[in-house]
Amino acid sequence: MTDELEKLLNESEDQTYFILVGYAHLxxxxxxxxRLMERGYEVISVNEV
Structure with missing residues (x-):
């Protein structure tokens, strides 16, 4: 699933995305x-906003 998300994120690097996944993936x-943080993405939890 991480690879598919990365494809989406790389389609347009100047965008901000809100991605919702099931708890088991987190x-x-x-x-x-x-995995995303290891690849250099900034990940912000909704409860941190």
Whole structure:
């Protein structure tokens, strides 16, 4: 799923995206959040806004 999100994000680098995924994709050390941050993306949790 991370690869598909990265394709979307790379289509237009000057955009801000709101991406909603199920909780299971966010939990654990190998989560989508961790993978995106490792690839250099800024990830902000909704509860941090």
């Amino acid at each position: 939990a654990g050390e190998d989560s989508i959040l961790e």
